[in-house]
Amino acid sequence: MDKSTRPEAVSSVLKVFSILQALAEQKDISVSELSQRLMMSKATTYRFLQTMKTLGFVSQEDESEKYALTLKLxxxxxxxxxxxxxxxxxxxxxxxxxxxxxxxxxxxxxxxxxxxxxxxxxxxxxxxxxxxxxxxxxxxxxxxxxxxxxxxxxxxxxxxxxxxxxxxxxxxxxxxxxxxxxxxxxxxxxxxxxxxxxxxxxxxxxxxxxxxxxxxxxxxxxxxxxxxxxxxxxxxxxxxxxxxxxxxxxxxxxxxxxxxxxxxx
Incomplete structure (x- = not known):
C-alpha cells in the first residue's frame, strides 16, 4: 500500500467498525442519529452504510429509513x-x-x-x-x-x-x-x-x-x-x-x- 493512502485507509476501517459497533448496540438507527453519535458527517455515514448494505452486512427499513445489522457477521x-x-x-x-x-x-x-x-x-x-x-x-x-x-x-x-x-x-x-x-x-x-x-x-x-x-x-x-x-x-x-x-x-x-x-x- 502506498504510504500516502495508508492513513486514509486506516481511517476508513475505523469508521466501518465504529458503525458496526453502534449498530450492534442499537437494533435500528437512522443516518442522522448514527452520524451524530459517531460525530461523522451525514454524507459520509450514508456512503458507508450503503456500501455495507451492498455487501450484505446492513439492511435498511424502507418505511423508517433506519438501518440494522444483518446476520452476515x-x-x-x-x-x-x-x-x-x-x-x-x-x-x-x-x-x-x-x-x-x-x-x-x-x-x-x-x-x-x-x-x-x-x-x-x-x-x-x-x-x-x-x-x-x-x-x-x-x-x-x-x-x-x-x-x-x-x-x-x-x-x-x-x-x-x-x-x-x-x-x-x-x-x-x-x-x-x-x-x-x-x-x-x-x-x-x-x-x-x-x-x-x-x-x-x-x-x-x-x-x-x-x-x-x-x-x-x-x-x-x-x-x-x-x-x-x-x-x-x-x-x-x-x-x-x-x-x-x-x-x-x-x-x-x-x-x-x-x-x-x-x-x-
Missing amino acids: FELGAKALEYVDLIDIADKEMQEITRLTNETVHLGALDEGAIIYLHKIDSSYNLRMHSRVGRRNPLYSTAIGKILLSGKTDEEAIEILKPVEFIRHTEKTHQNIEQLMQEVHQVRIQHYGEDNEEQEPGLRCIGAPIYDRFGNIIASVSVSFPTIRFDIERKPQYVAMLLTAGKRISEQLGYHDYPSITTQE
Missing part, C-alpha cells in the same frame, strides 16, 4: 468458530494417521477457487511434501480439492471452476473442467479423492471428506506419499484409515450418516 463468526473447533477435533485423528503411516497429513478447506491448508502434521522423513498452514493449492490437482468439489452440485462446482486457470503442473494434471468433473463424479461414488502426481511429480495424495452437522462437506483430511514409499497394495488400508478419520471428525461435528467405510479399491 454472525455467519462469518460462526464459520471462524467452526474452523477452530474443526482443527482441534481433527488434530487427534491426523496425529493417528501420521503415527500409522509416518507420512504428512493435511486438513484443507475451500477458499474461493482453491484449497487452503488449515492444519498439518509433518512426516519425520526428510523426503516429504513441502507445504505450510495457510498455503493455497489448486482444486483441480489435489485430492482435497476433488473432495471439496464432490460436495457441490455439478452446477456449483463448474461455477467455482469457471475463473480458474488450469495450469499443467505435470503431465497428469487435468487440463479443463470437463476432464476434472469426470473424476469428481467418481469421487462422489467412492467417497475418497486422489492426486496421482498431478500437483507435483513423485507425489501421491489420498483424501477423505469431513461433513458438518448439516451433511455438507466442509473440509478434507489427506495423507501425502512420495511415490517411492507409496505401497499400492496397501491403498485400501490407506483409504479405510482416512475414511475412519473423516467419520470420527464428522461425528464430533454432529454428522452421523457418514458413507460406509470400505477397504475395496
